[in-house]
Amino acid sequence: MPALSLGIGGFLLYLLYDINSFKWQSRLLHTAFALGTLLVGTATALDLLEAWRLGAFSGPGDAVLLLTAAACLTALVYCLFFALPFQETYREQETGRHAYDGGAYALCRHPGILCFFGLYLCLGLAALPGRLLVHGMVFSLLDLAYAGFQDRMTFPRTFCDYEAYRQRAPFLIPTGDSIRRARQTWGRSVSKEEEP
Numbered sequence: 001m002p003a004l005s006l007g008i009g010g011f012l013l014y015l016l017y018d019i020n021s022f023k024w025q026s027r028l029l030h031t032a033f034a035l036g037t038l039l040v041g042t043a044t045a046l047d048l049l050e051a052w053r054l055g056a057f058s059g060p061g062d063a064v065l066l067l068t069a070a071a072c073l074t075a076l077v078y079c080l081f082f083a084l085p086f087q088e089t090y091r092e093q094e095t096g097r098h099a100y101d102g103g104a105y106a107l108c109r110h111p112g113i114l115c116f117f118g119l120y121l122c123l124g125l126a127a128l129p130g131r132l133l134v135h136g137m138v139f140s141l142l143d144l145a146y147a148g149f150q151d152r153m154t155f156p157r158t159f160c161d162y163e164a165y166r167q168r169a170p171f172l173i174p175t176g177d178s179i180r181r182a183r184q185t186w187g188r189s190v191s192k193e194e195e196p
Helices: 002-022 029-053 062-082 086-090 111-126 132-158 162-168 176-185
Strands: none
Touching (some): 002 132, 029 111, 029 132
């Protein structure tokens, strides 16, 4: 099961990346996130190729599942790389780094998890027969555990106001208040004066 091993290795690299961010700050280990993503992507590609060889992607609903998977991937990329304004999220400010709490990050603290799960659920169902559905669910559980680590260990050390953000936004499942706040703040940052 090289695909499963590669995917698990990818999540171990994500964990190493996070630990490095608050413990060692090694430039070399800073590449662990990109390498982890490469491993998870390679694992997924191997599973997709296996499913293709086994005759997957020929059912009538497979096109809908693949389109939904593409939408989930697009949303995941958006959440991870475009929903966070660089200046406000990654640059040190006078009072420290602040957690961004607008748009998708007003919905919940880890919106990428929902996209990640949707991606693997849809790909896995379209890839039957094959192992991708099982591997995707394992990867989704690892992603959830990784987010839990970030929520308790990494982000409180990284962002000076993470505890306050934790009070404003749910961990994973959006609420009525968080949906309203996301609509109000989509595409712009939230100043502390605008907080409800």
